[in-house]
Amino acid sequence: MTATESPAAAPSADEPADTPARVIPDALPLQPEDPPRVGEFWLRGRLGANAAGYLYTAADETGQDAVVAMMTEGSADDAAARDRFVHAVDALPEDVVLAHNGADDDDLALWAAFGPIRADDGTSAAADERLLAERRGEEVLSAVLMDRIPQAGRLRGPDFRHYWENRRRPGLFRIWPLPWPNALRPASWAALWWALAAMALIMAVAVFLAWLLFRNAEPLDPPPVVPTPTNTVTVTITPTTPPPGTESPDPTASPTPGTPNPTGTSSATPTDPNDRF
Structure with missing residues (x-):
């Protein structure tokens, strides 16, 4: 998290004194677990990280650049680390601390924004302000980690480690207002509108294909049964009637004498009272 010297930009005797002598280092991209916004600052990239927290480059709604220091979930859960x-942050001058959240946010990670940082105009003054803000953020995180406290006496025994050092994910944060869609750039807006247009086109084609498939479909026979509000189903049974001019045979009627039995069995009534079948 230090500035890189640019040999090509070093001033010479033939160049004016205000020639840019430093180049602001680029920040690493944000990771999925990083918050897109804390407070009124939109995060742009990572500048550094340790077990105590993260350093981000950020900007507010007006475009004012800043460096944001935010605690990890491990350090944010420790009361002593939060106090440090x-x-x-309170030990720094008031004009260099642009904003910070309250210490009473027990469920959120503490963060602080440092600046002011002028826009990168290619001069060394902008790079110096950026580096100075980074150093302030490093000092705050080092105070949490206590890695710059001078050792008193000789080293004996195992090295000291905080119990929360392995929990290095960014601490809990609250986003309000929501980052979408305010954080979208013009290119992102174009991609969003193209995606919405493609979704609308796909839905229209799907509806058109469904209409082509089912426009000539015959109605169901019998129609589907729709339950009533009382969860009862009414089924209407239509009896079949014989064609006009014909009579339906009565299976219980006995054959007329002299008429042949179509089944070929005897039509005589049994005389045995015990023979009932």
């Missing part, structure tokens, strides 16, 4: 963060 608050005391380190």
